[in-house]
Amino acid sequence: MVLSLLKSMVTSSRSAATAEAEHTQKGQGAPRVFDFHGGIHPPEHKALSNRAPLVAAPLPREVVLPLSQHIGAPAQPLVEIGQRVKTGELIARAQGMISAPVHASITGVVTAIEPRQIPHVSGLEDLCIVIEREGEIDEWARLEAWRDWRQQEAQDLIQRLQDAGVVGQGGAGFPSAVKARVRERHAIDTLILNAAECEPYITADDLTMRTHPEALIEGLEILASLIGPECILIGIEDNKPEAVIALEQAIRARRADKRLPPLDSRLEVVVVPTKYPSGGEKQLIKLLTDREVPSRGLPADVGVVVHNPGTVRAVQRAVCFGEPMISRVVTLTGEALQHPHNVEARLGTSIADLLRLAAPAPTGIARLVMGGPMMGFTLESDALPIIKTTNCLLASSPESLPTPAVEQPCIRCGMCEQACPAELLPQQLYWFSKAREFDKAELYNLADCIECGACSYVCPSQIPLVQYYRFAKGEIRSAQHEARKSERARHRFEFKQARMAREEAEKEAKRQQRAQAAQKSAAARADASAVADTTSASAATATTTAAAAQPAPATDIKAFKTARAAANIALKKAEKALKAAQDGGESSESDIAKLEANVTAAKAKLASAESALKAASEASESAAPAAAGASTASTAAPAADLKALKTARAAANIAVKKAEKALKTAQDSGEGDIPALETSVAEAKARLAKAEGDLKAASEASESAAPAAASASATGAAAPAADLKALKTARAAANIAVKKAEKALKTAQDSGEGDISALETSVTEAKARLAKAEGDLKAATDAAGAAQGTDKGPVASAAAGSAQTTDTGAAGSSAGAAAPAAAAPSADIKALKTARAAANIAVKKAEKALARASESGEGDIEDLQTLLATAQENLRAAEVRLNSAQAGSTDATLAAKGAGELIPEAPKPAAGSVGRGSMASNVTLSQAEIEASRAENLAKRHKQVSIAVKAAEAAHRKAEAALSEADDENRQRLATKVDRTRRNLEHARESLAEVQALVDAQ
């Protein structure tokens, strides 16, 4: 009776399936079933294993439990070798958001925690915990049952799933707890139990549904309470009539049970036609809801969550009984087994042990596959454990799964495209994968391939298409992994560069602080020793004289004040120690005498410090007028100072330009410390203003001191050659400027383009500057000649200049002070090195010209000899200046103080600005690298998106053409396809516009 009912049901379902894609079943009100593109009908071979009942496999002697039986991070072991564990005990905890714990599946002792080969397509090893069973006992860890789970909070239920290590049993092992939180991000209206089990040979879900239908209904209720769908649909192929009946009976019983609250959601069994791969997630959603999951999207994107029967049963066991996931149903099937059936086996059981339960044929197993013949993978060994995702062990004979035929060339028949349930272009994907054009394969939505094997199944050329797709996907994953790695490395590098620059800046700032502190303390020491002399009456006069020549600076006064404060504190301490000793009454007389002596000495030191401070203050005050006088006398700055001031001004000018450039770069890129850079610019401008002011003052003083210089010439002080050289350079520069201006004017006049009057003005101004430069040079030459008593020409002038520059004694105290003062700062040293190199080149040129003239007998030999002598003298002078600057640079500041602040202050960077400068330089370099990398990536992206647009356009055109020729039966499906290709095209065009905008902005 039951059998005839089943038969009639199967017949009815199958006829409905073949009659039309959209049909109704079992009368009015049954849900509609839709269709999906493609699909195939391979032989089912399910009868091999679905006739025997589901049985529990015997407890294994040993289990091998991999720590990564799920998608996500592997679990972390919590046990040690030798530790005894009970069944269901936690032995490895989940790590991270996407992960699942592992529990002991038998009672026994941990004998190893080591890498073992795992059942994976890669054939690689992974860390496993090995447990050896202890006797015959199966002692469970304490479990907490929740028969009243409806009273529990959703969060507690989800935590329960997480703690029990429940993962999806039908796919890649996605943690169910994470899936149960889907409502936090998506609105879900449909929960689907994927009971289609479409792959040939596999019957694990079928037997689970037939054996435990009530558990499945309760499991669905638990999941529905977490995600709140409007309806629960059980999608099942029409080749499982027993399961359909069992589920419907369980639903009826649930509805009739008045002790339980009524079901919140509509719960229905929907029988779908047998067609491979109707059990694909996207295909089943399409069948049951007519919704299409978008490319690279998730079922939740269309409001659907899908679970597998094995998973739902594990959910029910975890929530109702607190039972962790330690076993699963496995189909043992294939022509090489004499007793194929389904077993409930503990995880970690050896495949060899399980196969023995099904009695392998004496002829042996030709091929062992984990999973089905379409989507499974071949195992090289049976010495592997079953894991949470092992649904079937297919032991095939040579006849049932023969060795694949030799691959033939593609004949472009298009059968693969017809069969593809994902509506892809398998032959195109094949070409791209074979040619390693992975970017194009991605553009043709390789990621949407579910590796169902339908295309390979129909291919007349026997091309193992899925193998090509798996290879391409693996390569793409590796490339993406590498890209992520290099991106992380780049971030680390940039971070390190920035950190090093910051540390360097901090070090530089500290170095400067130390240098300033050292200068201060050296000055304080020098002043303190000078003041020590003032304790004698005779030294007082000398101090006054010294003070007149060199007034005590404010920093010295401060040092004296600090010394007095220190002496005061020392006195107070000594007095306190003495008082404590006297009050305590425990100290000996000699100790108290010592302390009294300390107090006396401290008082003397304080008195000395006070008198030193007083003397320094008085000396400073009395020296002020003298210093003013000295300053006046010394305002006739020597030419060497003028040059140094000019150099300082030029350096300050360059610093301003650099700071402005850095600021502009930062403003343009939007990166960098803009306020700090603005401050740098302001400081640099301030320094430039000061340098210009100093130069102006020195120039005026120099001009007013000209008569004095003339009179000084009588005593041998000649006009410095360095000035003459500078003036010659200025005249040459002015001459060039005139020529340039004249050329520009001529070009404009010839072409008739440009602002002629402005150019004429430029020429006039340039000529005026040239005339002034010539006048200055003439005056200086005359002055030098007058100083020497006779005009000795450029050679003599240069020699005189050199002599003056190097003279530190005979030229008098003023010149002597100026010489060390000319020991310019590092910026000047660089300039002096450049000058020496230029002078060297000039010497070489002159030597060459003289040699040529001597050989050829042409040219004015005498003039060239004079030129060479001048160049050599200039070189010597440049070397002397450089040596002097290098020798004196470290003492320059102190020497300047000694010289009455005559030395022009070098353009020092503000505190921290050196560091910032160096950081800016580093950042600029790194920034350049970043920009280059960005530009490269952008160009690549632009190319990819352009190809994507073209591909999308082609696909859309093709879809439109197909729609225009479609008959009524296919019109709706093709209209949907056109709609989808249009959306893809729009999306691709939007992406291209975005990338184009970025390119334009760049």
Ligand code: SF4
């Ligand atoms: S089915 Fe095979 S032969 Fe035909 S187009 Fe596809 S890959 Fe080529």
Ligand code: SF4
């Ligand atoms: S394996 Fe991929 S390309 Fe081939 S039919 Fe299945 S989904 Fe389509």
